[in-house]
Amino acid sequence: MIRALLFAHVWCVAGLVFAADPVKPPMRLYTLDCGRIDFEDEHVFSDTGDHDGEKGVMPVPCFLIKHGDNWVLWDAGLGDEIAKAQTGEIKVGLHFRVPVTLESQLADLGLKPDDVKYVGLSHLHADHSGNAALFPKATFLVSSTELAWADALPTPDGVLPDRVAAVKRASIRPVAGDLDVFGDGTVQMISTPGHTPGHHSLVLRLEKTGNIILTGDVAHFQENYDRGLVPLGNYSRAETLAAIGRVRGLAEHFHARVVIQHASDVFESMPKTPAYLE
Ligand SMILES: [Zn+2]
Numbered sequence: 001m002i003r004a005l006l007f008a009h010v011w012c013v014a015g016l017v018f019a020a021d022p023v024k025p026p027m028r029l030y031t032l033d034c035g036r037i038d039f040e041d042e043h044v045f046s047d048t049g050d051h052d053g054e055k056g057v058m059p060v061p062c063f064l065i066k067h068g069d070n071w072v073l074w075d076a077g078l079g080d081e082i083a084k085a086q087t088g089e090i091k092v093g094l095h096f097r098v099p100v101t102l103e104s105q106l107a108d109l110g111l112k113p114d115d116v117k118y119v120g121l122s123h124l125h126a127d128h129s130g131n132a133a134l135f136p137k138a139t140f141l142v143s144s145t146e147l148a149w150a151d152a153l154p155t156p157d158g159v160l161p162d163r164v165a166a167v168k169r170a171s172i173r174p175v176a177g178d179l180d181v182f183g184d185g186t187v188q189m190i191s192t193p194g195h196t197p198g199h200h201s202l203v204l205r206l207e208k209t210g211n212i213i214l215t216g217d218v219a220h221f222q223e224n225y226d227r228g229l230v231p232l233g234n235y236s237r238a239e240t241l242a243a244i245g246r247v248r249g250l251a252e253h254f255h256a257r258v259v260i261q262h263a264s265d266v267f268e269s270m271p272k273t274p275a276y277l278e
Helices: 003-007 078-083 102-108 144-151 162-170 222-227 237-253 264-269
Strands: 009-011 014-017 028-037 056-067 070-072 087-093 096-097 116-122 137-143 172-175 187-191 200-206 210-214 257-259
Touching: 028 102, 028 200, 028 210, 056 078, 056 264, 137 144, 144 162, 200 237, 210 237, 237 257
Parallel strands: 070 116, 116 137, 137 172, 210 257
Antiparallel strands: 009 014, 028 056, 028 096, 056 070, 087 096, 187 200, 200 210
16 A cells, blocks of 8 residues: 555655645745846857847846745846936946846845745856845855856856855855755755756646746757757756757656746746745
């Protein structure tokens, strides 16, 4: 009987646990607006010329996950200090704008930054780590490989040393490979290197919505994900394609919705706070 129950309730593929724990806590997924990046020419997003001459505005979401009484932030946006400059700021050679601060969006939900227990980072580029300093009491979930890469000199393109320093001042739970954050299969970081050496995606198992994969920068556009297009500056072309393949495989096997974080139509399709997925 016990054996039958175990087989009925646990699937384990490639280290990922999709356990139907009868006491798993209620979950919510909020999508927050953490800024915009303006591009005069998006040619950098394909090393085969597919985006040459395209102009665009890229959304930068942050995701807030409620797991029982715990709050997890996935990716930390551009940085609230940029909101003070009405026309935005040039950072790492890109035009960043922050129309609404992350802190104010947390306040709208009745939260302070110190209420966030974990800050998970897909990677340490400036547009995913911008608000690291807002969370000195949180524990950061970040790849040890990523941290070593971002902290090395010369500073890699796209990385801002003050963001990395803010992560290092806080508690860090270093992630090697995959990590089942709460041990119940509901929030899992999966290793998807290629864009950067320690890049991760986040798999969520929501009661009503089903499985969701927040893909960081595995791909920046739906077209890049669908066609396997690789940006010019990625750390590894081969690993990027392998990461896309892993996400596709997981999405197919677990019937998961794939969220391309920087894709405008995907961002628009997500409910905005105070609405959430559950
Ligand atoms: Zn990136």
